[in-house]
Amino acid sequence: xxxxxxxxxxxxxxxxxxxxxxxxxxxxxxxxxxxxxxxxxxxxxxxxxxxxxxxxxxxxxxxxxxxxxxxxxxxxxxxxxxxxxxxxxxxxxxxxxxxxxxxxxxxxxxxxxxxxxxxxxxxxxxxxxxxxxxxxxxxxxxxxxxxxxxxxxxxxxxxxxxxxxxxxxxxxxxxxxxxxxxxxxxxxxxxxxxxxxxxxxxxxxxxxxxxxxxxxxxxxxxxxxxxxxxxxxxxxxxxxxxxxxxxxxxxxxxxxxxxxxxxxxx
Amino acid sequence: xxxxxxxxxxxxxxxxxxxxxxxxxxxxxxxxxxxxxxxxxxxxxxxxxxxxxxxxxxxxxxxxxxxxxxxxxxxxxxxxxxxxxxxxxxxxxxxxxxxxxxxxxxxxxxxxxxxxxxxxxxxxxxxxxxxxxxxxxxxxxxxxxxxxxxxxxxxxxxxxxxxxxxxxxxxxxxxxxxxxxxxxxxxxxxxxxxxxxxxxxxxxxxxxxxxxxxxxxxxxxxxxxxxxxxxxxxxxxxxxxxxxxxxxxxxxxxxxxxxxxxxxxxxxxxxxxxxxxxxxxxxxxxxxxxxxxxxxxxxxxxxxxxxxxxxxxxxxxxxxxxxxxxxxxxxxxxxxxxxxxxxxxxxxxxxxxxxxxxxxxxxxxxxxxxxxxxxxxxxxxxxxxxxxxxxxxxxxxxxxxxxxxxxxxxxxxxxxxxxxxxxxxxxxxxxxxxxxxxxxxxxxxxxxxxxxxxxxxxxxxxxxxxxxxxxxxxxxxxxxxxxxxxxxxxxxxxxxxxxxxxxxxxxxxxxxxxxxxxxxxxxxxxxxxxxxxxxxxxxxxxxxxxxxxxxxxxxxxxxxxxxxxxxxxxxxxxxxxxxxxxxxxxxx
Numbered sequence: 001x002x003x004x005x006x007x008x009x010x011x012x013x014x015x016x017x018x019x020x021x022x023x024x025x026x027x028x029x030x031x032x033x034x035x036x037x038x039x040x041x042x043x044x045x046x047x048x049x050x051x052x053x054x055x056x057x058x059x060x061x062x063x064x065x066x067x068x069x070x071x072x073x074x075x076x077x078x079x080x081x082x083x084x085x086x087x088x089x090x091x092x093x094x095x096x097x098x099x100x101x102x103x104x105x106x107x108x109x110x111x112x113x114x115x116x117x118x119x120x121x122x123x124x125x126x127x128x129x130x131x132x133x134x135x136x137x138x139x140x141x142x143x144x145x146x147x148x149x150x151x152x153x154x155x156x157x158x159x160x161x162x163x164x165x166x167x168x169x170x171x172x173x174x175x176x177x178x179x180x181x182x183x184x185x186x187x188x189x190x191x192x193x194x195x196x197x198x199x200x201x202x203x204x205x206x207x208x209x210x211x212x213x214x215x216x217x218x219x220x221x222x223x224x225x226x227x228x229x230x231x232x233x234x235x236x237x238x239x240x241x242x243x244x245x246x247x248x249x250x251x252x253x254x255x256x257x258x259x260x261x262x263x264x265x266x
Numbered sequence: 267x268x269x270x271x272x273x274x275x276x277x278x279x280x281x282x283x284x285x286x287x288x289x290x291x292x293x294x295x296x297x298x299x300x301x302x303x304x305x306x307x308x309x310x311x312x313x314x315x316x317x318x319x320x321x322x323x324x325x326x327x328x329x330x331x332x333x334x335x336x337x338x339x340x341x342x343x344x345x346x347x348x349x350x351x352x353x354x355x356x357x358x359x360x361x362x363x364x365x366x367x368x369x370x371x372x373x374x375x376x377x378x379x380x381x382x383x384x385x386x387x388x389x390x391x392x393x394x395x396x397x398x399x400x401x402x403x404x405x406x407x408x409x410x411x412x413x414x415x416x417x418x419x420x421x422x423x424x425x426x427x428x429x430x431x432x433x434x435x436x437x438x439x440x441x442x443x444x445x446x447x448x449x450x451x452x453x454x455x456x457x458x459x460x461x462x463x464x465x466x467x468x469x470x471x472x473x474x475x476x477x478x479x480x481x482x483x484x485x486x487x488x489x490x491x492x493x494x495x496x497x498x499x500x501x502x503x504x505x506x507x508x509x510x511x512x513x514x515x516x517x518x519x520x521x522x523x524x525x526x527x528x529x530x531x532x533x534x535x536x537x538x539x540x541x542x543x544x545x546x547x548x549x550x551x552x553x554x555x556x557x558x559x560x561x562x563x564x565x566x567x568x569x570x571x572x573x574x575x576x577x578x579x580x581x582x583x584x585x586x587x588x589x590x591x592x593x594x595x596x597x598x599x600x601x602x603x604x605x606x607x608x609x610x611x612x613x614x615x616x617x618x619x620x621x622x623x624x625x626x627x628x629x630x631x632x633x634x635x636x637x638x639x640x641x642x643x644x645x646x647x648x649x650x651x652x653x654x655x656x657x658x659x660x661x662x663x664x665x666x667x668x669x670x671x672x673x674x675x676x677x678x679x680x681x682x683x684x685x686x687x688x689x690x691x692x693x694x695x696x697x698x699x700x701x702x703x704x705x706x707x708x709x710x711x712x713x714x715x716x717x718x719x720x721x722x723x724x725x726x727x728x729x730x731x732x733x734x735x736x737x738x739x740x741x742x743x744x745x746x747x748x749x750x751x752x753x754x755x756x757x758x759x760x761x762x763x764x765x766x767x768x769x770x771x772x773x774x775x776x777x778x779x780x781x782x783x784x785x786x787x788x789x790x791x792x793x794x795x796x797x798x799x800x801x802x803x804x805x806x807x808x809x810x811x812x813x814x815x816x817x818x819x820x821x822x823x824x825x826x827x828x829x830x831x832x833x834x835x836x837x838x839x840x841x842x843x844x845x846x847x848x849x850x851x852x853x854x
Binding site (some may be wrong): 012049050051052053068070071072074075077079083085087089090096098099100101103104192 | 377
């Protein structure tokens, strides 16, 4: 029951967006993918959800290949995209019913799950309003609720905190952490370093389609201490964003789930 | 090997029910909102549709009666030929329009990005959008074909089953081109590496050009006198192209005509069965194709969209900037920006090309109007009538143009209004720039085409000058209406210009523009027509009574021209004033 990338490559014409990515995210882990714009994070996420197919290699979700066994793979996922889509002319409840029914939830089970998620995301008072009247934050919370309705074994989240107020950010972080602690795979992409630093079990830093660094949170803390740098400083160095310094790709990128070589050429 | 389906999967019928329920909820909410919030809009749309439908019905009813009474020998063959050609043309249009609609909904919509992440069958997603395409691409077909077919039934005194069989036959027929268009769309996206939309639009333009060429051959070729039996025979010979028996349009034509005959129920039922079985076959084939290629096509499409699109500052922009130097800088820059955006949107300019194509075909045919003048009567009266008809046609096409392309621009600008607000450009300047852009953009082709038509028809110089003046009045008024109403009734939620134009504000703009054209053309055409008819009627005596009539007609001629000028000023100023006020209060 893992998310597995096996030598995955995805090209856009001649541009390689994701380059031979090998990575395994086990159950109960909150994995965060960091990287600058255009690093390949969203492409990676879209390959997990089956929206995009790898040019080479394979992606498996809970043992299901996202291309050959797409429906089973999709069923195992709850997906929160960067730009949430809602039907403006459906109420929040109708949207959740549609999303739940498509995942096989019916009757009282569906009603209970809708009540549970809407209460958690503080949507209960607005659930019978049309989605066209929702603010961006409410839309985002509704999409979170729909992704968690069927208690998926894997949660895939792309830039989850955009447009959320601090209270909602706290709620989402707690929920993602709680889900991971309960055994769900949480695969998250974000630009917000502080969130990764706070809740991630493991962090991968991507740049130019390659996984440059892969480390656990404690390893990251050790690394920051040894370099006397913040996560931001490390991130900028690893992604060539500061002073043009170069770096070595971590072995972890090649080895999948092992800890990478985090040394930097100073 | 793929794993066996999980027990959590919805069976196909349950999946279909969930989608149907979702659609039912969406439609009922939209209807409820429309009826509660926009009764005037609904009434207007229903009334206009009714008037249009009634007009088409009356036209066909009268046409069929005329044909039956004047050309009994060739009536049946003529109707078969006309139906066949008409339905063949509609079938081709349906195929292309459904292909383009499905490209947007299957590959570019935000909704499909969401649906593809659900554990739904690819076939279900395709069907969901296919059904939408059936409705979206066939309402025009139903609006055009149903009055024609019903008028035929009434004239032919068809039995009851004609009316009972009509709808299933038409629906089954519609399925076939839409399914073929869908497969075409899937195939093009899957196989064509670069810019599949351009290929689909190109196919559409090619088909339109072929149709225009065929139509041109049909009605330009025959040398016999118009509407005589010999002319009909010649046209019928040219309609053979629609007589190919493997064409669904031929099946529908024959089935409908058989159904109108009280002795041919069995034959009509046979064609209905043929249409339904083919509709099901093509639907199934499209479904099978979607199941195999849709997801791969979707993924593949996004594999070629990250190319950097470079655009140079064209010489045309430089030329336009130079040409518009007399205008204030902000207005000039906004006009150049609008034209640049327009030029880089293939969906926009391809539709303009189709408009232009219609105009060129129409004006190419003007010499036909001078044909057999002696039989028509007074030459000058005829030429006058035709020249003003040309003006009306140009005006109506321009009104479609301003509604489709100018009206939505304000809504689209409104979405990005904060950018302009921050630059310090006043909102009035924005609207003036749109107005000048629309007036200039319509006046140039309008005046040129009308000038060519007048020169071809050899109209008197004074009429030519009146036409040019009317062009200025028309273009200014149409631009004022489109810009003013666009600012008064913007649709800030919609991103698609076509959808903005199809909404209430767009419909109102079209209606007001049409009325405006009719008023202006009538005010200038009628007095001019009567004045010149009297002026050239040499057979009448030059008595004092006749001279006073001529003076009276002269007065009306001048009054009509001045009146049209005043109407033009009002049509420009009033909507713009309303628009300016509304636009200055608009909060984005």
